[in-house]
Amino acid sequence: MATVEELKLRVRELENELIKCKQKQCAVEDAQNQELHRPKIDKMSAEVVDSNPYSRLMALKRMGIVDDYEKIRTFTVAVVGVGGVGSVTAEMLTRCGIGKLLLFDYDKVELANMNRLFFQPHQAGLSKVEAAEHTLRNINPDVSFETHNYNITTMENFAHFMERISHGGLEEGKPVDLLLSCVDNFEARMAINTACNELGQIWMESGVSENAVSGHIQLIIPGETACFACAPPLVVAANIDEKTLKREGVCAASLPTTMGVVAGILVQNVLKYLLKFGTVSYYLGYNAMQDFFPTMAMKANPTCNDRHCRRQQEEYKKKEAERPKVEVVQEEEEAVVHEDNDWGIELVSEVTDAELQAASGTVPDLPEGITVAYTIPAETAPCGDTVEETEQSLEDLMAQMRKL
Amino acid sequence: MADEATRQAVSQIPLLKTHAGPRDRALWPQRLKEEYQALIRFVEQNKGADNDWFRLESNADGTRWTGTCWFIHELLRYEFRLEFDIPVTYPVTAPEVAVPELDGKTAKMYRGGKICLTDHFAPLWARNAPRFGLAHLMALGLGPWLAVEVPDLISKGLVVHKEQQRDAAAE
Numbered sequence: 001m002a003t004v005e006e007l008k009l010r011v012r013e014l015e016n017e018l019i020k021c022k023q024k025q026c027a028v029e030d031a032q033n034q035e036l037h038r039p040k041i042d043k044m045s046a047e048v049v050d051s052n053p054y055s056r057l058m059a060l061k062r063m064g065i066v067d068d069y070e071k072i073r074t075f076t077v078a079v080v081g082v083g084g085v086g087s088v089t090a091e092m093l094t095r096c097g098i099g100k101l102l103l104f105d106y107d108k109v110e111l112a113n114m115n116r117l118f119f120q121p122h123q124a125g126l127s128k129v130e131a132a133e134h135t136l137r138n139i140n141p142d143v144s145f146e147t148h149n150y151n152i153t154t155m156e157n158f159a160h161f162m163e164r165i166s167h168g169g170l171e172e173g174k175p176v177d178l179l180l181s182c183v184d185n186f187e188a189r190m191a192i193n194t195a196c197n198e199l200g201q202i203w204m205e206s207g208v209s210e211n212a213v214s215g216h217i218q219l220i221i222p223g224e225t226a227c228f229a230c231a232p233p234l235v236v237a238a239n240i241d242e243k244t245l246k247r248e249g250v251c252a253a254s255l256p257t258t259m260g261v262v263a264g265i266l267v268q269n270v271l272k273y274l275l276k277f278g279t280v281s282y283y284l285g286y287n288a289m290q291d292f293f294p295t296m297a298m299k300a301n302p303t304c305n306d307r308h309c310r311r312q313q314e315e316y317k318k319k320e321a322e323r324p325k326v327e328v329v330q331e332e333e334e335a336v337v338h339e340d341n342d343w344g345i346e347l348v349s350e351v352t353d354a355e356l357q358a359a360s361g362t363v364p365d366l367p368e369g370i371t372v373a374y375t376i377p378a379e380t381a382p383c384g385d386t387v388e389e390t391e392q393s394l395e396d397l398m399a400q401m402r403k404l
Numbered sequence: 405m406a407d408e409a410t411r412q413a414v415s416q417i418p419l420l421k422t423h424a425g426p427r428d429r430a431l432w433p434q435r436l437k438e439e440y441q442a443l444i445r446f447v448e449q450n451k452g453a454d455n456d457w458f459r460l461e462s463n464a465d466g467t468r469w470t471g472t473c474w475f476i477h478e479l480l481r482y483e484f485r486l487e488f489d490i491p492v493t494y495p496v497t498a499p500e501v502a503v504p505e506l507d508g509k510t511a512k513m514y515r516g517g518k519i520c521l522t523d524h525f526a527p528l529w530a531r532n533a534p535r536f537g538l539a540h541l542m543a544l545g546l547g548p549w550l551a552v553e554v555p556d557l558i559s560k561g562l563v564v565h566k567e568q569q570r571d572a573a574a575e
């Protein structure tokens with residue numbers, strides 16, 4: 001039988017062998033990488049040769065579509081949510097040669113994601129941002145990446161998230177040029193909205209409905225266009241009979257097609273906005289059932305619940321007043337409010353139609369094909385008891401709760 | 405629309421007064437006190453109605469909550485751990501309640517074991533913000549979810565009673 005000393009020696013031998021193996025493996029990988037990875041490119045060239053990844057993009061300049069395509073390398077875009085829409089969005093921006101990408105997501109790649117684009121089965125278990133950075137860096141080493149694997153809606157992460165949005169630009173200390181919301185839930189959208197209103201950060205919202213057959217993108221300029229809290233969530237009507245839509249037993253469906261279309265119209269809007277060509281959409285919906293793309297623009301709501309939205313509106317008004325009027329720009333249609341409510345939305349709180357009527361708010365006047373998920377009454381008096389004043393301290397209450 | 409029993413239970417939970425989220429350092433402690441007051445009242449009411457079904461407690465700053473909830477099915481008690489963080493946008497948006505041990509067992513769940521609430525919940529919460537608190541979230545969110553999902557999970561054999569499991573293992 002081997003002594004302890006002998007075994008220790010054997011362990012050390014094996015450890016050394018392992019280190020040697022690892023080093024060899026690294027050397028092989030490095031050599032492969034040298035072969036597979038193109039070197040970084042200092043200046044975008046319009047030269048049409050098969051080794052130039054930017055020739056077709058630079059052709060946009062020659063054709064007169066874009067004035068200065070190279071400018072794309074000066075921009076930083078933050079993508080929040082690297083799922084079905086966000087990952088494809090990040091890939092498109094990477095291939096277009098964006099300067100810097102910040103990626104935020106707390107999730108891991110799962111095999112259940114494989115009905116969507118971008119991620120591959122061998123990446124299952126990796127964090128989405130880590131897996132995405134690896135793939136994207138391979139596609140285009142000219143792009144700078146910064147990734148954050150956390151949930152932006154919690155206290156501990158939100159402050160860091162705000163800090164990176166306001167200081168994470170290509171030139172450290174400068175804000176990002178644009179933030180893209182590619183998240184899949186209301187809480188995260190609201191958190192992004194809060195951050196952008198506080199920072200005055202221009203952003204674009206995107207979303208795909210839970211039934212996978214509609215989606216939208218929206219440009220939000222704090223103080224100028226409606227923020228996410230200015231109106232109840234907007235939805236693109238898919239014209240599906242609610243009675244035939246079965247929600248029992250499932251949460252959400254998803255299609256790579258709808259997500260790809262939404263990522264496409266989102267990045268198209270980003271390119272138009274950053275490189276200044278074409279018309280930038282304020283709101284563009286996609287109804288996959290009828291292939292209908294409703295558009296609209298909505299001004300910020302002076303009575304928005306978000307006080308930073310209201311502050312940004314004041315600042316925008318001041319700025320507008322100071323600006324010399326040159327020519328009349330086409331006025332955006334203001335969202336008018338009409339009183340009648342023919343919204344067939346069923347609500348839990350109400351038992352009778354009269355109660356439903358009383359609990360419903362006014363419906364903003366929206367173009368055909370766009371509706372609100374629900375309405376909120378202007379101000380309702382609280383019905384029912386409210387918590388009483390208490391002499392007990394928080395610690396007392398916590399202890400009382402534990403003792404129950 | 406809500407069934408009369410849920411509506412009745414919810415109407416007895418006191419509404420909250422302080423509109424403050426965890427980022428509001430000055431007012432959050434007051435909101436937190438109100439949360440505890442409403443929760444205590446709700447649990448006491450449940451006990452009184454012989455329908456005690458959850459416990460919750462938070463960390464010191466009230467941003468992370470953990471607890472247990474249980475469901476009685478055919479005289480057997482099934483207990484589950486639950487957890488959630490208070491989002492920075494609370495109380496405008498409700499927290500996402502997670503029951504991690506049921507993750508992957510039902511389609512009515514998002515990744516991480518976050519329960520998938522009905523379409524009714526979001527408008528209801530939005531209309532009652534900021535007066536609704538965590539007790540309302542339990543009553544209108546988790547309660548109805550458990551009532552639908554747990555019997556289904558039991559019938560599919562995806563949730564097995566702990567003692568039955570032990571018996572099966574002993575055989």
Ligand SMILES: [Zn+2]
Nearest residue numbers: 227230304309
């Ligand atoms: Zn607003």
